[in-house]
Structures are given as structure tokens and as C-alpha cells.
Amino acid sequence: MLPASTDVLVIGGGNAGMCAAIAAREAGADVVLLEHANKSMRGGNSRHTRDHRVMHDEPTATMVESYSEEEFWQDLLRVTGGNTNEHLARMMIRKSRELLDWLSARGVRYQQALSGTLSLTRTNAFYLGGGKAVLNAEYLTAERLGVEIFYDSQVTAIDITDGHATSATVVNRGFTYTINARAIVVASGGFQANEQWMKEVWGDAADNFCIRGTPYNRGVVLKDLLSKGADPVGDPSQCHAVAVDARGPRYDGGIVTRLDCVCFSIVVNNLGRRFYDEGEDFWPKRYAIWGRLLAQQPDQIGYAILDSKVLHHFMPSVFPSISADSIEELARKIGIDEQALAHTVSEYNHAVVDGSFDKAVLDNCSTRSLDPPKSHWALKLDTPPYFAYPMKPGITFTYLGLKVNDEARVLFGDGSPSDNVFATGEVMAGNILGQGYCAGTGMTLGSVFGRIAGEHAACCRN
Amino acid sequence: MLSELERETARESDAVTEARRVMQICNACRYCEGLCATFQSMVRKREFPEPELDYLANLCHNCTACFHVCPYSPPHLIDLNVPQSLTALRVETYEKYAWPGFLATLLRRNGLAVSMVTAFSLSLVLVLVIVLRDASVLFSSHVEAGSFYEVIGQNVMIAVAGGTFGFSILAMFIGVVRFWFSTQRSSRVRVGIGSLLRALWDVVTLKNLGGGHNEGCTTRDESYSNQRRVFHQFTMWGFLFCFVSTSVAAFYDHMMGWVAPYPLLSVPVVFGSLGGLGLLIGPPGLLWVKLQSDSRPMLLRHYGMDYAFLALLFFISLTGLLLLALRETSAMGIVLAVHLGFVLGFFLLMPYCKFVHGIYRFAALVRFHGKPVG
Numbered sequence: 001m002l003p004a005s006t007d008v009l010v011i012g013g014g015n016a017g018m019c020a021a022i023a024a025r026e027a028g029a030d031v032v033l034l035e036h037a038n039k040s041m042r043g044g045n046s047r048h049t050r051d052h053r054v055m056h057d058e059p060t061a062t063m064v065e066s067y068s069e070e071e072f073w074q075d076l077l078r079v080t081g082g083n084t085n086e087h088l089a090r091m092m093i094r095k096s097r098e099l100l101d102w103l104s105a106r107g108v109r110y111q112q113a114l115s116g117t118l119s120l121t122r123t124n125a126f127y128l129g130g131g132k133a134v135l136n137a138e139y140l141t142a143e144r145l146g147v148e149i150f151y152d153s154q155v156t157a158i159d160i161t162d163g164h165a166t167s168a169t170v171v172n173r174g175f176t177y178t179i180n181a182r183a184i185v186v187a188s189g190g191f192q193a194n195e196q197w198m199k200e201v202w203g204d205a206a207d208n209f210c211i212r213g214t215p216y217n218r219g220v221v222l223k224d225l226l227s228k229g230a231d232p233v234g235d236p237s238q239c240h241a242v243a244v245d246a247r248g249p250r251y252d253g254g255i256v257t258r259l260d261c262v263c264f265s266i267v268v269n270n271l272g273r274r275f276y277d278e279g280e281d282f283w284p285k286r287y288a289i290w291g292r293l294l295a296q297q298p299d300q301i302g303y304a305i306l307d308s309k310v311l312h313h314f315m316p317s318v319f320p321s322i323s324a325d326s327i328e329e330l331a332r333k334i335g336i337d338e339q340a341l342a343h344t345v346s347e348y349n350h351a352v353v354d355g356s357f358d359k360a361v362l363d364n365c366s367t368r369s370l371d372p373p374k375s376h377w378a379l380k381l382d383t384p385p386y387f388a389y390p391m392k393p394g395i396t397f398t399y400l401g402l403k404v405n406d407e408a409r410v411l412f413g414d415g416s417p418s419d420n421v422f423a424t425g426e427v428m429a430g431n432i433l434g435q436g437y438c439a440g441t442g443m444t445l446g447s448v449f450g451r452i453a454g455e456h457a458a459c460c461r462n
Numbered sequence: 463m464l465s466e467l468e469r470e471t472a473r474e475s476d477a478v479t480e481a482r483r484v485m486q487i488c489n490a491c492r493y494c495e496g497l498c499a500t501f502q503s504m505v506r507k508r509e510f511p512e513p514e515l516d517y518l519a520n521l522c523h524n525c526t527a528c529f530h531v532c533p534y535s536p537p538h539l540i541d542l543n544v545p546q547s548l549t550a551l552r553v554e555t556y557e558k559y560a561w562p563g564f565l566a567t568l569l570r571r572n573g574l575a576v577s578m579v580t581a582f583s584l585s586l587v588l589v590l591v592i593v594l595r596d597a598s599v600l601f602s603s604h605v606e607a608g609s610f611y612e613v614i615g616q617n618v619m620i621a622v623a624g625g626t627f628g629f630s631i632l633a634m635f636i637g638v639v640r641f642w643f644s645t646q647r648s649s650r651v652r653v654g655i656g657s658l659l660r661a662l663w664d665v666v667t668l669k670n671l672g673g674g675h676n677e678g679c680t681t682r683d684e685s686y687s688n689q690r691r692v693f694h695q696f697t698m699w700g701f702l703f704c705f706v707s708t709s710v711a712a713f714y715d716h717m718m719g720w721v722a723p724y725p726l727l728s729v730p731v732v733f734g735s736l737g738g739l740g741l742l743i744g745p746p747g748l749l750w751v752k753l754q755s756d757s758r759p760m761l762l763r764h765y766g767m768d769y770a771f772l773a774l775l776f777f778i779s780l781t782g783l784l785l786l787a788l789r790e791t792s793a794m795g796i797v798l799a800v801h802l803g804f805v806l807g808f809f810l811l812m813p814y815c816k817f818v819h820g821i822y823r824f825a826a827l828v829r830f831h832g833k834p835v836g
């Protein structure tokens with residue numbers, strides 16, 4: 001049974017919402033957290049994450065060397081092309097420094113440097129067991145502190161006048177309730193799992209997208225607030241999209257369906273034609289453009305074609321590759337025209353110039369007079385068996401969100417901050433990541449603004 | 463042309479196929495790398511031929527942590543259950559590598575097999591006493607040195623105990639050698655004294671029941687607890703102490719000619735009592751933990767094997783301690799016979815019950831700490 005009222009109502013039980021709920025409860029407020037998913041699917045996209053990005057001045061148990069505010073800021077500036085808010089971004093960066101301790105004290109564990117296999121990085125701290133382990137710890141902590149958590153509870157609307165919220169409408173197992181709240185924290189993620197909304201932006205192509213994360217991030221609260229005067233931020237027509245294995249599930253495929261083989265392959269569409277320079281730059285710098293590239297191809301599908309020489313150069317992926325002893329047979333197996341693929345491959349093979357292959361650098365293996373070119377890591381496809389991976393666009397998140405200030409207060413109308421509506425996480429990520437993405441920022445931003453939102457929301461009860 | 467892997471796949475069991483699917487998915491994820499040796503070993507591979515999977519299955523300590531942190535656990539479509547899949551395969555490997563082959567079926571309905579063999583041993587000992595001695599020895603008290611042998615003759619005891627124990631040791635040795643060479647053929651590692659010591663340290667500390675941060679494993683739900691590790695320590699050390707006690711006693715008896723029963727402060731009695739206490743606490747504790755565990759990552763049809771083994775250890779120790787307490791009374795004879803019945807059952811069953819988990823897991827840990835060759 002849902003309570004009739006509470007001090008702080010948190011909408012969404014991903015990392016951002018959990019941090020807000022914990023912070024508000026620790027500040028003394030009564031907190032209710034509503035999560036649309038059931039217990040086994042709780043935790044939104046956060047449960048698919050691996051690490052978060054934190055600044056630190058010196059090596060820690062889980063991070064090497066140091067990563068300064070300035071460096072972090074420059075990294076953000078570069079990926080967003082300046083489409084960010086320096087004041088908010090720098091505040092987030094500075095506060096990220098406290099996160100390792102704050103989260104550790106609340107049960108989150110990080111990977112230590114183990115003998116040999118694990119390489120720790122300078123910029124990102126790796127969660128022990130990944131994002132779902134983080135969420136488990138956060139839920140256990142929240143429960144212990146007395147946060148009231150309700151699953152299967154979707155917020156459909158917020159009652160709001162002039163930026164002041166009074167209550168939220170919730171559907172819980174088919175029944176509708178109203179919960180009065182002194183403050184509301186919105187942490188309900190983006191809208192990528194809203195098929196209709198995605199179609200409005202992308203047209204029918206959206207039917208062929210995979211949504212990499214939770215099927216529950218449908219932007220219901222985001223749309224509701226935008227329609228009630230909240231200020232938007234971020235490009236409404238953009239989403240973060242990568243190449244995923246086309247055989248993966250429509251929703252929630254998570255990390256395992258991503259494909260890292262593009263640099264070592266040629267990628268053709270279902271007409272058997274190449275359409276982009278596969279070796280333009282290192283994969284971490286290019287993986288996020290391939291979702292969009294695939295979205296522009298017929299039926300939104302592509303095939304990475306490789307031969308036996310390069311098989312060990314990339315991370316294995318979830319499904320076995322499709323293999324064949326000749327290019328023609330491979331074409332038959334993946335259902336594209338044999339001649340077309342054979343032609344593309346021989347054209348490409350002719351254009352490859354000899355170089356010395358080195359995946360660690362932008363090497364000199366490239367093509368001559370081929371359109372589009374392959375600028376690096378171009379090796380002839382000549383060593384059977386040949387392999388193919390079918391690829392689709394996989395949507396990580398959408399960019400459109402709620403504009404906030406440095407107290408995580410949602411801005412309404414003319415940029416005036418709400419006295420009791422707050423936002424954190426993906427739903428306000430556009431303030432800092434107006435475009436582009438910097439690995440590990442999503443979780444950092446959710447934790448930092450979650451804490452801030454929770455602390456300020458707790459004050460609204462007085 | 464079929465690759466070697468494909469040919470192997472054609473005749474492998476469902477447990478192997480599922481373990482391979484699971485490991486391939488994990489290898490594309492690797493989030494659990496910090497949790498345990500299984501994942502740290504898995505990430506070094508791209509392909510998983512059957513012996514490699516046998517090895518990984520035995521490296522897994524079934525702590526279930528990875529089930530609770532995996533976003534693909536059921537009800538997810540990908541339906542990933544690493545602990546359950548590896549347990550299914552692990553139990554199969556006990557059968558696969560068991561020697562002699564025809565006794566491997568004992569491992570299939572193991573709960574039943576252990577009960578029947580134990581019942582058989584208990585009866586056998588009683589029958590031997592009655593046939594070779596006289597039923598009355600069961601009911602009279604014997605206090606002087608050598609009195610145990612009045613119940614069961616020295617030669618019979620040595621022949622039966624030594625014979626079964628020796629056979630079981632040989633059977634287990636052959637089993638683990640088969641396991642070792644099968645995995646070595648698949649991919650070679652070089653091991654030395656260092657790997658052995660590190661593996662021993664992992665066993666002594668039960669490191670892989672620590673969840674990667676030494677806070678224990680998941681049992682009831684996604685929270686961590688060291689309960690299972692603690693009770694396993696009681697059980698393992700209890701068993702080892704009993705083993706020391708028995709070995710020393712055998713040494714006293716055959717080499718030194720000092721005949722049981724031994725004084726209270728002798729090595730056999732002190733180690734035996736401490737070990738016995740460990741086995742009184744450990745197995746029921748493990749049972750208690752098991753009964754309240756979240757069953758989703760567990761393999762329920764494997765429970766028979768676990769229960770039977772825990773019960774056997776418990777009764778050996780209970781009767782052993784009773785023997786110590788009652789050895790100066792007229793109940794000694796019958797308690798001794800019952801105790802020896804359980805011990806005989808255990809000797810017979812060692813290679814064909816859960817006991818082997820320790821042997822294979824230790825071999826897997828040694829391999830884990832070895833250096834890959836080539």
C-alpha cells in the first residue's frame with residue numbers, strides 16, 4: 001500500500017535516484033522511492049554500467065596516478081564540443097572527488113588491482129561486479145536507512161503550479177494513487193524506451209533500433225514536466241547510439257551485445273556496399289558514431305566482414321560470428337547478394353596498400369583511391385574462414401532533458417529554479433553533456449547531483 | 463570441414479554446451495572479473511573447449527555472488543545463471559573423471575548411493591563383529607589398552623580400513639590425474655611450488671568465498687555474509703584434524719606398537735576431539751545456511767549429494783565423540799561398531815561423493831596459479 005504523503009518523493013530507482021534517496025534520508029527526511037520495474041529489473045540503465053569517472057589528486061586503492069579537475073574539464077569540453085555548462089560541469093568534477101568514499105561508505109565496492117589481469121585506469125573507477133552490484137548495495141543501504149521503496153510503480157504525472165509541485169500520480173499494479181510530497185526528485189532517465197516518441201524523432205527507422213538498457217525509461221515524467229513549463233536542455237533529436245549485434249534482444253541487451261570489431265573489418269550494408277571509413281580513428285573515439293551510421297542504412301542493418309587474421313584483436317562478443325569458407329558462402333549465410341559482396345571485397349582488396357599492421361597506433365595500413373577509404377588497419381580479406389557480425393543501432397540514452405541549476409533544482413519558464421522539484425541523472429545529463437559522451441560520466445553525474453538533490457529536497461520539509 | 467571444437471560440440475552434454483554459452487557471454491562482459499578466480503581465468507580465453515570448461519566449473523566455489531550482480535539473471539531474456547550452470551557441469555565432471563568408470567554412476571543419484579553404502583557398511587561392521595567375535599562383546603565394557611580390538615580384531619580392522627582407504631585414495635588420485643591431463647591437453651600451464659603454495663593459501667583462507675572483497679558470499683539475498691565461509695572452515699579444519707588424529711593413531715599403532723585407546727591428552731584424542739567438534743558445528747551450519755539460501759542460483763538436484771555428505775561427516779563425528787565419552791562404559795562396544803561403520807562408509811565413498819570437490823577444486827586452484835605456456 002502506497003503512503004498518502006511523504007517529505008521527499010524520488011521518482012526512479014537507478015543510481016541517481018538511489019543516491020538522492022539515501023542523501024535525503026540521511027538528512028532526516030521521510031523518503032518514498034518509486035521504481036517502475038519490479039525488483040529483479042530495478043536499477044534502470046545504471047545496472048548495466050561498469051565504471052564511473054572521478055577526479056583524484058593522487059593514486060587511490062582503485063585508481064592510478066591522478067586525474068585533475070582541469071583534465072576532466074578539458075575531456076568534457078572536447079567531447080561535447082563546448083555544448084556544456086562550465087559552472088555545473090566543474091562543480092560536478094570537484095564533487096566527484098568525494099564519491100569513492102561516499103559510495104564506499106554506503107556499501108559500493110570497487111575493483112582492486114589484482115595480480116596481473118586487471119588493469120586499473122587513471123580516469124575511471126571500476127565497480128566490483130558492475131552496476132548491478134552498485135545498485136544492490138544502494139538498495140540495501142536505503143532499506144536499512146528506512147527509505148520506503150515501492151516497485152512496479154510508475155509515476156505518470158506531477159501536479160505542479162508555477163514550478164511548485166504538490167503531488168504525484170502513481171500507477172501501482174494497475175491501481176492509481178496520489179502521493180503528496182513536500183519535494184520531488186526526478187531521476188527517471190531518458191525516453192529511449194518510448195517507441196512512439198522515438199518514432200516521432202527518427203521515423204520508421206526507430207523500429208529497427210535496439211534499446212541497450214532498461215525498457216522502463218519512457219520519458220513519461222520528462223514529457224509531463226516539459227509540458228508544464230520546465231526548461232528543456234540537450235538536443236531533442238539526438239541520442240547516443242553504438243553498433244550492437246543485430247541478433248541481440250530488442251531491450252536491455254546491456255554491454256554484451258556491443259561489437260568492437262569494426263576497425264578490423266569492412267562494414268557493408270544489406271546491398272553489400274561499404275558506407276564509411278572503418279579505420280578512421282581508434283575505436284573508443286569512433287564507436288559512438290556507428291549507431292547513427294547504421295541508422296542511415298537500408299533496414300538499419302550492417303555487416304562487419306572479417307577474415308581469420310584479425311579474429312584475436314578485439315573483445316569477444318556475445319554471439320558467435322557467422323563463418324564461411326568463401327566470401328560468396330558468407331554472403332549467402334547473411335542473406336546479401338553474393339556478387340555484390342564479392343565485388344566490394346575484391347575492390348577493397350585491390351585498394352589495400354601494404355603497411356605494417358599495429359593496432360596500438362594509427363598505423364599505415366590503408367587503402368588507395370577507394371571511396372570511402374579505410375584509413376588504418378586495412379588488411380586484405382584473404383584468409384578463410386571469413387566471418388560476419390550483423391550490426392544494428394543500439395541506443396544508450398537520449399539527450400533531451402530538464403535544465404537544472406547547481407542545487408539540482410529544475411528551472412521553469414524563464415530559468416527560475418523550482419522551490420521543490422529537483423532532477424538528477426540521465427534526465428538532466430544534457431546540462432553537462434549537451435552532445436557527445438565521455439565514458440563514465442553518466443554515473444558520476446547521477447551520484448553527484450543525486451546527493452545534491454537529496455540534500456536540498458530534504459530541506460523542503462521545514 | 464568441422465573444426466575440432468565443432469566436432470567436440472556434437473557429442474558433448476547439455477551442461478557443457480550451457481557452460482560454454484554462459485562463459486562466452488561473460489567474456490563479452492567481464493564485469494565480474496574482480497569477484498573470483500573463475501572470472502579471472504575466463505578472461506584469458508576466447509574459446510572454451512570442454513576440458514577448459516571442466517576446469518572453470520571446478521574453480522567456481524558456487525558463492526553465487528555473480529548471480530546477484532548479473533543484469534542478465536532470470537527473468538532476463540538472456541537467462542544467465544553462472545553458478546547454476548557451472549554447478550551442473552561440476553557434478554558431471556565428478557562422474558566423467560571418476561575411476562573406475564563403472565562406479566561413476568554412484569555419483570548420479572548420490573544422496574541414495576551414500577545412504578545405501580553407509581547402511582551397508584554399518585551392517586557389515588556389525589555382522590563382522592558378530593561372526594568373527596561374539597555378539598556379547600558389543601555390550602561389555604573394555605577399558606584396558608587394546609580393548610577396541612576386542613570388539614573388532616586388529617587384523618580385520620587393518621585389512622578393512624587399510625584396504626578401502628587405500629583403494630579410495632588410489633581412485634581419487636587417478637581421477638584428479640585424469641582431470642589434470644585433460645585440462646593440460648587443452649591448454650598447458652606450468653606449475654611449480656609457488657602455484658601450489660598460492661593454491662594452498664586460497665584453500666586455507668577460502669578466498670574465493672569472499673566475494674572479491676572478503677565480505678563473504680551471497681546466500682539469502684544479494685547481501686554478503688561470511689556465514690558459509692565460517693561453517694566451511696569448521697568443516698574443513700574439523701575434517702583435517704580428524705585426519706591428523708587418525709593418521710597419528712595409525713602410526714602409534716603400527717609403528718610404535720602403542721595400542722588404542724589413547725590418553726585424553728594424546729595427539730589422537732586432542733586432534734580427534736577438536737576435529738570432531740568442528741564437524742559437529744560445520745556441517746549442520748552449512749546445512750542451515752543452505753536451507754535458507756536463495757534457491758535461484760542453486761542446482762536443486764545436486765542437494766542430495768550435499769546433504770548426504772554433510773550428514774555423513776556429522777554422524778562420523780557424533781559417534782566418534784560418543785565413543786570418547788562412553789569408552790569406559792558398556793556402551794563402548796556398540797558405539798565403536800557404529801562409529802567404525804560410518805568411517806568405513808566414508809572410506810568407501812570418498813571418491814564417489816561430494817568429498818571429491820575438494821580434490822578437484824584444489825587441482826583447479828593450482829592450475830589457476832600456474833603460468834600459461836604458449
Ligand SMILES: Cc1cc2nc3c(=O)[nH]c(=O)nc-3n(C[C@H](O)[C@H](O)[C@H](O)COP(=O)(O)OP(=O)(O)OC[C@H]3O[C@@H](n4cnc5c(N)ncnc54)[C@H](O)[C@@H]3O)c2cc1C
Pocket residue numbers: 011012013014015016017034035036037042043044045046047048049050051052053153154155156187188189190212213214216217218219220221253254255395396397424425426427439440441442443444446
Ligand atoms: C549498456 C550501457 C552501459 C553503460 N555503461 C556506463 C558506464 O560504464 N559508466 C557510466 O557512467 N555510464 C554508463 N552508461 C550510462 C548510464 O547507464 C546512465 O548514465 C546512468 O545509469 C543514468 O542513471 P539514472 O539513475 O539517471 O537512470 P537509470 O539508471 O536508467 O534509472 C532510471 C530509473 O527510473 C525508472 N523510471 C523511469 N520512468 C519512471 C516512472 N515514470 N516512474 C517510476 N520510475 C521510472 C526506471 O525504471 C529506472 O530504474 C551505460 C548505459 C548503458 C545502456
Ligand code: SF4
Pocket residue numbers: 129130487488489491492493494495528529531532533534542544
Ligand atoms: S555473470 Fe553477468 S555480470 Fe558477471 S561477467 Fe557474466 S554476464 Fe557479466
Ligand code: SF4
Pocket residue numbers: 497498499500501521522523524525526527528529544545548670
Ligand atoms: S558463483 Fe562465485 S565462485 Fe562461482 S563463478 Fe560466480 S562469483 Fe565465481
